Amino acid sequence: MSGRVMPGHTSDLLTLQDAGALWAGLTADSAVPTASTILISSLGSAQMSYALLGSHVVMAVKAHDGRWSISESEVRRAAVGLRAVKVDPQDLVRIGPFGGMPKGEHSEAVLLGWRRRIVGELQRPDPPEQVVPDGDDRALHLAGIDWRRILTEQSRDRTRQTWWLPRAVVRLLDAAEHVERRWLQAGQKESKAAEGIRPRSPRSQTHTTENLQVTKPDHLAASLRPYNEELKGLLYSVLSRKPDTSRKVTGWICTLCRKVPATVLDHCHEHGYVRAPLCQSCNAQERPDHLYPNDIRVTDRYTRLLTTHATEWLRHWHRCPGCRTRTTLPLSHLAAWTAYVACRPLRPTHRDNHSSRGRKPCGTLRVAWTGSHHTPHTCQLTVTIDLCPSGEHRDLAKVPYRQATEQFRIWLAKTAPTVAAAAGPDRLDDLPAQFRPVIPDKSDKGLGLF
Structure with a gap:
């Protein structure tokens, strides 16, 4: 268990002020900025404080x-784990705002609902006369991390601000939230069991607190069950x-990164079938970057989706029977593939005078399509170059849907033969004759699962 501290052993204990100074010093060279203080939370009992x-x-x-x-050795152990986190400042995940998310929602615990915590703080009006007490950095504090120093604000459609964090930090906070939830659930079970048996002496209370089990971050993946196609062929x-x-979703480990607990159930919007449970980070990476409903940006993240980790992502998308049997991708993903590949x-x-290679790709890729996902065979994909330095490029190509699917089928066989081998028109049993309407993905609304 992380943080097994016995009240009777004081040689390893530090006051919060000293522990905060130690934490800040040990993590000064970390890629993840940390807060200078340590916060204590509890579950309605001093015996459950942490x-x-x-x-x-x-x-x-x-x-x-x-x-x-708190324990000095545990502070040092946590600092070692944090310093090991590598952060790519260009690999960002949107964390808000999302429709339907309540403003100013807080939890007594340090981290539970950390996305809501951040969005609530950023959306809450701060009158000029409101003064934050000295030393109270609870608004900036997420598991010892100062999130404001790594938060990125971006403008959407020049009107709406969105907030983003590095993917490595999002995964760290997701793992921390899972560990905290497990710890609190274990404590609640112990408390209920104690109430149903007999009052406990101070010594027995200390023993119970000491033996609350929580998964260490290093073994987080081992504590969760892998997804073994239990939901294969089922409709979202x-x-x-x-x-x-x-509840079942949170018991699986993320099918793609295999590092943190799953939080959402990814599904195909065109056919309605479940793909697999994912964490918020992987789910956000998989989601197309829409400018408009039928117009998406083709960003650098497609390098990972369609190049370096193509087999894993293609296998994930083909967990949908509709996409697999027709050897294609959902329309938005097929559009991005057509533009990018x-x-x-x-x-x-x-x-490019600033690059050793001498030249760089022109502008920014964007792809749009006419028609509807309900009748994809009538669609035409238009690949466009935006922000060309010389202003000389407009539409790069116009590709009919049938041509795009045929090109993808050929590329799939070369890039991921194991995925292509599982696809084909001979497995059309039980598939709908017509494409299903898009099933709204409500994970953006309050970040609920469904």
């Missing part, structure tokens, strides 16, 4: 004079109505 540092839960002990102390619209589905030889380059 601090969350990175993805480590550390028990807290209250002395007779009312001061809190059916599963989303079952009350126990969201099929039209790559057509993309012009310009001289």
Whole structure:
């Protein structure tokens, strides 16, 4: 267990002030900026008080004079884990705002609902006369991390601000939230069991607190069950109505990154079939970057989706029986593939004086389509170059849907033969004759599962 502290052993204990100074010093060279103080949370009982540092839960002990102390060795262990996190500042995940998210929602715990915590803080009006008490950085504090120093604001359609965090930090906070939730659930079970048996002496209370089990971050993946196609061929619209589905989802590890717990159930918007449980980070990376409903940007993240980790992502998309049997992708993903892969030889380059290669691709790729996903065979994809330095490029190519699917089929066989081998028109049993309407993905609304 992370943070196993015994009140009777004081040689390893530090006051919160000293522990905060140690934490800040040990993580000064970390890629993830940290807060200068350590916060204590509890579950309605002093025996359940704890601090969350990175993805480590550390028990807290209250002395007779009312001061809190925590273990020095556990602070050092948490700092080692945080320093090991590598951050790519260009690999960002949107964390808000999302429609339907309540403003100013807070939890007594340090981290639970960390996305809501951040969005609530950013959306809350701060009158000029409101003064934050000295030393109270709870608004900036997420598991010992100062999130404002790594938050990125971007403008959408020049009117709406959105907030983003590095993907590595999002995964760290997701793992920390999972560890904290497990720790609190274990504590609640112990408390209920104690109430149903007999009152406990102070010694037995200490023993119970010491033996609360929580998964260490290093073994987080081992504590979750892998997804073994248990939901294969099932419709998202059916599963989303079952009350126990969201609980089952959180018991799986993310199917793609295999590092943190799954939080959402990814599904095909065109055919309605479930693909697999994913974490928020992978789900956000998989989601197309829409400018408009039928117009998307083709960003650098497609390098990972369609190049470096193509086999994993293609296998994930083909978990949908509709996409797999027709050897294609959902319309928005097929459009991005056409612009990024099929039209790559057509993309012009310009001289780049700041690059050793001498030239760089022109402008920014964008792809739009006419028609509807209900009748994809009538669609035409238009690949466009935006922000050309010389202003000379407009439409790069116009590709009919049938041509795009045929090009994708050929490319798939060369790039991911194992995925292509599982696809084909001979497996059309039980598939709808017509494309299903898009099933709204409500994960953006309050970040609910369904």
